[in-house]
Amino acid sequence: MAGAGGGMLGSCSCKIGPSILNADLSNLASEARRLMDCGADYLHLDVMDGHFVPNMTFGHPVVKSLRQHSDAFFDMHMMVAGPEQWIEGMRDAGANLFTFHVEATDDVKGCIRKVKEAGMQVGIGLKPKTPVDVVFPYVEDVDMVLVMTVEPGFGGQKFMADMMPKVQALRAKYKSLDIEVDGGVGPSTIDLAAEAGANMIVSGTAVVRSDNPREVIGQLRGKVDEAIQKANLER
Numbered sequence: 001m002a003g004a005g006g007g008m009l010g011s012c013s014c015k016i017g018p019s020i021l022n023a024d025l026s027n028l029a030s031e032a033r034r035l036m037d038c039g040a041d042y043l044h045l046d047v048m049d050g051h052f053v054p055n056m057t058f059g060h061p062v063v064k065s066l067r068q069h070s071d072a073f074f075d076m077h078m079m080v081a082g083p084e085q086w087i088e089g090m091r092d093a094g095a096n097l098f099t100f101h102v103e104a105t106d107d108v109k110g111c112i113r114k115v116k117e118a119g120m121q122v123g124i125g126l127k128p129k130t131p132v133d134v135v136f137p138y139v140e141d142v143d144m145v146l147v148m149t150v151e152p153g154f155g156g157q158k159f160m161a162d163m164m165p166k167v168q169a170l171r172a173k174y175k176s177l178d179i180e181v182d183g184g185v186g187p188s189t190i191d192l193a194a195e196a197g198a199n200m201i202v203s204g205t206a207v208v209r210s211d212n213p214r215e216v217i218g219q220l221r222g223k224v225d226e227a228i229q230k231a232n233l234e235r
């Protein structure tokens with residue numbers, strides 16, 4: 001099944017993408033269905049290789065299986081060393097957006113080109129210790145920039161508010177860029193992320209472990225929509 005929503009990026013509108021990292025991974029298809037039915041715009045799938053980060057999750061065979069059960073937009077958060085070697089596999093598995101880390105390759109430009117040639121949209125991510133200007137040379141060539149708000153590797157960590165200046169710096173320079181935040185984002189931290197200018201919101205634990213995921217997704221969306229409206233009025 002080909003992924004739907006292939007053209008989802010580019011409009012800088014609010015998009016909420018639950019991370020399935022802390023979901024019931026033994027029931028991935030039903031978790032995906034549950035989250036999309038609760039109003040998610042896309043699914044954020046965390047791929048960890050045990051090298052780039054000290055944890056492991058899954059690779060393209062699992063993504064390919066999930067694609068048989070879901071036509072959601074798949075945002076692949078590639079926490080892997082040497083992301084180039086995963087491009088074809090993820091494309092064939094039905095991934096829509098391939099987001100790799102600038103720290104993970106010596107050839108960021110080449111990796112961006114290869115992802116595009118493979119027919120996927122491309123995002124670049126940066127870890128908390130990486131300064132934001134490292135991504136500036138690539139922003140014009142990508143569909144999305146991911147600002148990590150926790151040290152990558154595990155779900156359920158505390159949101160790092162001191163990453164917001166990176167989001168603000170990107171938003172100040174690029175008004176219509178899709179900017180994603182990931183890590184510790186939920187109803188208690190969304191205000192900071194939304195006001196800084198993030199429009200793609202990854203939320204794992206806060207959504208997946210909630211008794212009412214629909215309500216949490218609605219709250220996150222409300223805050224981001226409000227901040228976007230405010231920013232548009234101020235322009």
Ligand SMILES: O=C(CO)[C@H](O)[C@H](O)COP(=O)(O)O
Pocket residue numbers: 019021022044046077150151152153154155156157182183184185202203204205206
């Ligand atoms: O990339 C990640 C961790 O490296 C996850 O996407 C992120 O942690 C989401 O989970 P939570 O909202 O629970 O922090």
Ligand SMILES: [Fe+2]
Pocket residue numbers: 019044045046077182202
């Ligand atoms: Fe992630």
